[in-house]
Amino acid sequence: MDVVKALAEAEPAPFWLDDPARPAPSPALSGAVTCDLAVVGGGYGGLWTALMAKERDPSLDVVLLEAGRIGGAASGRNGGFCSASLTHGLRNGLERWPDDMPDLERLGWDNLRAIGDTLRRHRIDAEWELTGEMSVATEEWHLPALAEEAEIAFELGWQPMLLSAEGARAEVASPTYLGALWDRDSVAMLHPAKLAWGLADACRALGVRIHENTRVTGLRAEPARGGGALGGRRGRWAGAGAGPLHLAAASGSVTAHRVALASGAFPSLLRRLRGYLVPVYDYALVTEPLSAEQRAAIGWRHRQGLGDSANQFHYYRLTADGGIVWGGYDAIYHFGNGLRPGLEHRPATFATLARHFFTTFPQLEGIRFSHAWGGVVDTCTRFCAFYGSAHDRRLAYAAGYTGLGVGATRFGADVMLDLLGVGLAPGEETERTRLEMVRSKPVPFPPEPLRYGVIELTRREMARADRNAGRRGLWLRALDRFGLGFDS
Template sequence: MAPVAMRLAAQSLSDAQPVPFWLEDPGKPGALPALTGTEKCDLLVVGGGYSGLWTALLAKERDPSQDVVLIEGHEVGWAASGRNGGFCAASLTHGFGNGLSRWPGELPKLERLGAANLDAIEDAVARYSLDCEFERTGEIDVATEAYQVEELHEWYEEAERLGLADGLTLLDQDAVRAEVNSPTFRGGLWDREGVAMLHPAKLAWGLKRACLDLGVRIFENTPGLDLVSAGAGMAVRTPYGRVATRRVALGTNVFPSLVRRLRPYTVPVYDYALVTEPLTAEQLASIGWKNRQGLGDSANQFHYFRVTADHRILWGGYDAIYRFGGKVQAEMDHRPETYLKLAEHFFTCFPQLEGLRFSHAWGGAIDTCSRFSAFFGTAHQGKVAYAQGYTGLGVGATRFGAEVMLDLLAGERTERTQLDMVRSKPLPFPPEPIAWAGIGITKWSLARADANGGRRNLWLKAMDRLGLGFDS
């Protein structure tokens, strides 16, 4: 970074508050009491992010008479569900390209199920009056290099071949800059229907209220400490009590699973984001962006960015930080060197906004797995179900994962449970220090590919053949 650019980037961060923008909303609900003593229920949901909230809500919709308890280790929505960029995508496979490479024969079905899942989320937003700033604006995958333009054209052609191109629009340089004006943009692929923008924390809080209205009993500041068989059911111990239950759904994602054999399948990756102060009318006019789509560039180390309801720009991504040992630690939630890098990249993308300042800067942990998309299964003779490994694309896909978990717990053979994607597992990550070294080499190789026209070195080609990867 040039000294002048570094100085301007640093100045733009001088007033940034080190807290997630979304969680500062004055509408944040108060915490519910912790669980004390012994409770009994039909279904225990562990985790108060999107995964757990959708599971509890859908369980009550399926059978209003069942007693559902949800426990959350801190407060509902405080972790990834309240810190993400607010991109709610239909894709269940972490994007079309990843789905095409892993489940080519099943992709049309996965795309159809993903679209239906996003429609169901939109329906729930209306039905339960979830005030979460839901806007079905779509998303543009932006090319900033010539090879990325070619890649977007190839994806569009594959989508056409599979009959999946409805709602997709290829944009040349002039067309993409007419939508959002950046001198770095060379082309784009606009998915007009497959992504919605929303306020992530408000979605979690709205789901919490909807669950309570349906009779779900929620206990906050109640982590699940261990999981054991208890007669015909299961039991989970908490700091001040215990829950005995017939069935358990685990929605803990990035946090260590109560089923220990699952822990090697995910690692925590730290992702970071900035939010600007509100743009003036003149600043907004300088970049266009009238259609308010989400944007993401097409590099391996990619940025995601969108406009908020009050005309700020959220700018995140690029760095995906893994710490040796794979622990989730609060001190990793902030990384000034990444904030500085993100700010410099922001003004490279939007030089016309020089002088704009950032109001918030934060980070948080994402659970990533080696295939970049969620995996599912059961434990304890079918009495426990899990869904995890969303790799940063869980705002929408967690609702689908909740449906899968409930199908599995019910022992039902459904279209969802028969999917190869649901019946298969990713490869686990190796133990330390091999995981740390392998992830480091992969990150270095991805950066090299971005700098060399997308050309993948021998390491990345080997990882591709093995079905292994690392992403945020």
């Protein structure tokens, strides 16, 4: 196995975004504009919010502002696993919100079906494949956890398949597999960037104004005073809480009745949110398309997504052209919430991923990787999104998806629109806004330099647990006791 040779021609760019079909950017904001709803962020969260706002109330004037390109950050760099889970797994949800879990599961399934319905209704070709996901055991200590997961899943109405080593290898031929749990219905594979581009096209078709290369640099709220600057034009939000919000950008400004923040891992316009989030870099490779002989050597006829059961886990799946996306393992935090383009390329991690790939699929020795890239994940201590509002419910936010955003951002968009009252009677609550998950917040991360130290200690202890048959040391057990953690 020659890892250097396998990576030698890999483009340092996201595979999904390296596509001649990538749309040209929309014009940047120019001058002062007004609207009913301003959405900050052109990833999945912002796009779903803009689209569903227009579907709830077609008369709304909606403006979406994106600092870079549509889908250029996490939404165009992820693995394309679209899950029904809103809680980042059954165990995490049951430990935090046991009373709400049946409702959270039902809402998650409804959300996944609604995503598929939206793609069909708006004719979005995102390479949607409802294949499910198979969690594989590569160490003996993984097997009891998979059996427990299967039992929990059956109790909540799922019908996963618990596979032996022979059964797992019959699905995907890896000598490392000792067993697997295949959830066949609750995860779809898709093309991440095509989903973002298709949602943007659907937004434009409904009248949303999209401005790319428009970084919002400031937020100012006028006090509520009976309608504010826009109250005469739009009566739906007149009265209490109706003072406008002002967004500043280098090339212009937006004055809006309501604002939805969907800026992911990037510094929030609401400073109070910054303690809840850390940007964590995740890395991935993709191989060149496999030959017919190589595909035959690994099987994988059902094209399901795959992930192993380690603390430092890998995720992998097939692309439409027959390549393999292989990512995960390293989750890298840089001191001071470091965010810059240079951090998207990490040769040491790419080499580690390549070695692990060939351990999993030794029969593919000699294959080359065509792309190697990184992206940033908005991570919080409870592993799934949190929600809220500010400025008398004139502003709403959803953040902290911790790697679960492909599907859960649509649910988060619905929550934000509920909190903003879009399409609702004054003061109306919804089933979503009554959930404890929506009403509560994660434990914040400590300030620097303690933040960096705590995260690095947690990463080292997770790696040690993987080397030590899953046995968790004092530090990880303490975090477990308080429902805290670190993930990507």
